[in-house]
């Protein structure tokens with residue numbers, strides 16, 4: 285059997301004969317579609333919510349705000365809810381400005397987001413599935429005039445508020461996300477590792493979906509609490525709060541503002557606040573610096589020794605993500621010890637990693653623990669264990685059940701597996717439907733889709749052509765390879781190159797690699813075919829590779845935390861850097877916001 289790390293850490297682990305998932309690291313989220321190649325998604329408005337009012341609100345563990353007060357800002361007056369989340373170290377504060385955006389404005393926003401055709405389907409930095417997101421504002425610059433009109437004043441008000449309260453704050457990105465049943469269902473627990481302060485605006489009506497944004501104070505799912513955001517409510521939190529999204533039913537739209545500490549950090553894409561906090565042994569800052577040095581991102585050089593040092597300092601304080609990532613960077617027996625510590629805390633990623641390294645019977649136990657925590661990848665792996673009879677008797681109905689559970693949580697490869705099971709049973713129509721749904725987020729499904737359609741009477745090349753005409757990168761690649769090798773068509777190198785080039789531009793790694801090798805082999809012979817493109821195949825290959833390495837393997841992290849000595853740090857920063865804001869801060873009740 286071959287298990288491939290679909291979460292991918294860029295290394296494409298494969299272990300033939302040995303069952304077990306490849307090792308998964310824990311990263312924070314990053315603005316993924318800003319880095320690396322992009323693909324444009326078509327309009328999905330046809331798939332919009334039909335569930336409004338039909339979603340039954342079964343009891344979910346909800347996050348409760350403890351305090352409430354009236355608040356007056358420059359152009360907004362309302363109620364602020366506040367609470368604390370106790371994880372590692374000091375409690376982390378969370379604020380919610382109720383009805384920050386007026387109803388009519390949110391209704392206009394919602395309609396705009398529903399009909400927008402701007403959603404990207406490039407790989408997410410956390411789980412590598414298509415993002416279904418877009419950035420109306422990037423690096424502090426708006427690029428969507430409608431959203432700028434609707435949200436610009438609110439972003440400005442927030443920025444002023446942060447400057448007043450914290451002595452720092454500059455709008456970095458605004459991000460729109462949608463969570464529809466056939467597309468994306470959530471985001472695993474993570475930090476917004478690049479953002480100093482995050483503000484999430486409720487967009488959808490609460491009856492349109494079940495679940496949504498959650499905060500989680502410990503590694504295990506049992507500490508997960510969902511936050512109810514009505515349309516227009518704004519949740520504000522700092523970089524040390526771990527959170528995620530899990531839409532259990534229905535459709536949800538969300539709008540996220542990311543602020544950095546200063547305009548310089550926005551322009552340079554850096555996160556200087558971690559450097560100061562790490563000096564005070566802040567467990568979250570240490571972890572985030574570990575990630576940055578491991579990947580060489582956010583202005584940090586890639587340096588695995590430094591990454592190990594930062595992870596170790598965080599892991600020793602009990603941070604499960606740091607323990608997991610450190611385990612993957614050190615030798616046995618230390619590696620196994622860290623992994624067991626993280627898994628014992630309930631960190632699903634570490635449980636999956638451990639399952640990859642222990643004997644079969646124990647592997648099943650750890651994988652089941654991870655799968656039962658709603659982890660879609662673990663559910664997929666458990667399905668595969670049932671299908672293959674790994675550590676237990678094969679059981680196809682249990683395999684299907686776990687694949688279905690995983691697919692319902694948005695894991696596209698599980699749909700491919702379900703399709704293959706239907707295919708093997710000769711149920712080609714059903715298989716075709718499943719492969720079609722899977723192909724949205726799993727490029728492996730394309731080959732199966734073509735096979736199923738061929739068995740239903742169509743010509744494979746016609747199908748690839750049809751999919752290529754729709755701009756599917758895998759189809760462009762396959763068709764390109766057919767023209768290159770003369771498979772089913774006469775050889776046409778120029779056409780092949782154009783197809784491969786388009787596929788590579790859309791982020792198809794194999795296409796970029798193929799172009800790169802061909803250019804190497806043929807010593808620039810094909811250069812004319814590549815004229816007029818801004819990025820040559822070599823650069824494209826490198827870009828795609830960097831994209832995979834920096835964003836892959838990103839199963840996310842499980843802990844909410846808070847920064848030790850943060851108050852001291854803010855005070856110091858305020859004193860050193862912004863005396864005027866410091867004065868304003870005192871007038872504005874410093875104790876309220878951090």
Ligand SMILES: O=C(O)CCC(=O)C(=O)O
Pocket residue numbers: 313459461471476484497527528529538539540
């Ligand atoms: O969809 C949301 O409300 C939040 C998404 C999120 O946490 C993120 O994009 O980092």
Ligand SMILES: [Fe+2]
Pocket residue numbers: 313474475476527
């Ligand atoms: Fe986030």
